[in-house]
Amino acid sequence: xxxxxxxxxxxxxxxxxxxxxxxxxxxxxxxxxxxxxxxxxxxxxxxxxxxxxxxxxxxxxxxxxxxxxxxxxxxx
Numbered sequence: 001x002x003x004x005x006x007x008x009x010x011x012x013x014x015x016x017x018x019x020x021x022x023x024x025x026x027x028x029x030x031x032x033x034x035x036x037x038x039x040x041x042x043x044x045x046x047x048x049x050x051x052x053x054x055x056x057x058x059x060x061x062x063x064x065x066x067x068x069x070x071x072x073x074x075x076x
Contacts, residue, residue, distance in 0.1 A: 010024060
């Protein structure tokens with residue numbers, strides 16, 4: 001089964017009789033007989049993750065430029 005590494009860390013696979021040892025970075029795909037935890041099944045090699053597979057984007061942090069000192073330091 002072809003599957004994509006949707007985790008944030010690379011996975012290292014040991015060599016077997018039929019497969020060489022290899023590493024799969026986040027976002028890359030590989031063949032494996034069982035769907036791994038944190039991975040998603042895919043049919044195309046190294047296909048981009050779908051929008052539903054993406055983790056939520058982090059909110060930007062506030063900076064000093066986000067406040068207006070002439071207005072009592074409140075957010076603009």
